[in-house]
Amino acid sequence: MTANLYSFDDTSTQDAGTRAVSSPSGVHFLNIRVLGPNHRKRLLRHLLALETSDRYLRFGYVANDQQIESYIERLDFVNDAVFGVFNHRLEIVGMAHLAMCRDAAGNSVADFGVSVNPSLRGKGVGGRLYERAALHARNEGVEVLQIQALAENAAMLAIARKRGATVHRRGPESEAYLKLPRPDMESQLRELFEEYWANLLYNAKAQTRVFCGFLSSFQTLRQRVLSANKVCSP
Numbered sequence: 449m450t451a452n453l454y455s456f457d458d459t460s461t462q463d464a465g466t467r468a469v470s471s472p473s474g475v476h477f478l479n480i481r482v483l484g485p486n487h488r489k490r491l492l493r494h495l496l497a498l499e500t501s502d503r504y505l506r507f508g509y510v511a512n513d514q515q516i517e518s519y520i521e522r523l524d525f526v527n528d529a530v531f532g533v534f535n536h537r538l539e540i541v542g543m544a545h546l547a548m549c550r551d552a553a554g555n556s557v558a559d560f561g562v563s564v565n566p567s568l569r570g571k572g573v574g575g576r577l578y579e580r581a582a583l584h585a586r587n588e589g590v591e592v593l594q595i596q597a598l599a600e601n602a603a604m605l606a607i608a609r610k611r612g613a614t615v616h617r618r619g620p621e622s623e624a625y626l627k628l629p630r631p632d633m634e635s636q637l638r639e640l641f642e643e644y645w646a647n648l649l650y651n652a653k654a655q656t657r658v659f660c661g662f663l664s665s666f667q668t669l670r671q672r673v674l675s676a677n678k679v680c681s682p
Contacts, residue, residue: 478573479649480580480642483530485523487540491532492520494540498563505601506563508621529584531577533568538653541565544577546585557592558585562604569603578607583639586628595624 483491495506495516503511511519523530523545533542542564551557560581564573585593595613597604599622605615608624615624629635 478576479534479646479653480531480577481534481646481650482584482643483532483540483543484525487530487532488520488523490540491523491530491543492517494543494565495520495563497565499566502563502566505598505604506561508596508598529581529588531580531584533564533573533577534650534653536653538650541568542573542577544581546581548585548588548590551592555592556588556590557594558588558590560593560595562607574603575607575610578611580642582611582626582628583635583642587631587636587639589631590628593626593628597622597624 495503496513498506500510503516507515507519524547527548529546529548531544531546532540535541542562544560544562547559547561549557549559558581560578562574562577564577582593593613595604595608599605599617599620601622605622605624608626609615611626613624613626615622
């Protein structure tokens with residue numbers, strides 16, 4: 449953490465932080481849910497499906513399967529926050545990890561990491577995950593949202609810059625810092641609404657899958673009955 453991190457102009461950082469947690473985007477109603485320990489297996493499947501280059505950009509090194517498994521097992525769902533994006537099959541196709549910590553000066557900071565399936569890249573999913581994480585961090589009283597990424601991870605750094613973060617390059621790595629405004633009633637109500645909406649969408653998808661499964665089973669049973677009638681009819 450650099451010493452000039454807190455030397456931003458108060459007005460500009462306040463505006464930048466507000467944009468990060470409240471600006472609409474083309475995927476505003478994306479189904480982003482807060483995840484828990486029961487999602488470890490689905491998170492693991494998502495990360496294991498990443499290609500070598502994607503693992504390199506996400507972790508800063510080419511993580512093998514065992515290292516990814518260890519990372520998933522060590523996720524702290526109590527003190528940190530993990531967010532997931534689900535597709536219609538209720539598979540995780542994007543995740544964000546918000547790790548809470550304090551810097552050397554004792555200031556509350558949160559480190560942001562994200563991964564998105566290749567099929568969804570370029571559609572604003574990473575940006576919405578960043579905004580959702582920033583909103584949660586703000587409401588938790590976090591002062592600075594930071595990203596530590598490889599300098600070549602242009603997509604990640606673009607997400608941060610677009611939402612008002614300041615990026616510093618440190619050789620092969622870059623660090624992005626976004627000073628967050630203090631939480632207020634509006635930010636807290638917005639987070640409650642976003643989580644309620646995400647759960648509503650998720651439950652609707654789950655019920656649809658149950659109904660489709662029932663319908664498929666019914667059709668299979670119907671075909672068997674019809675076939676049996678043809679065989680057994682006099």
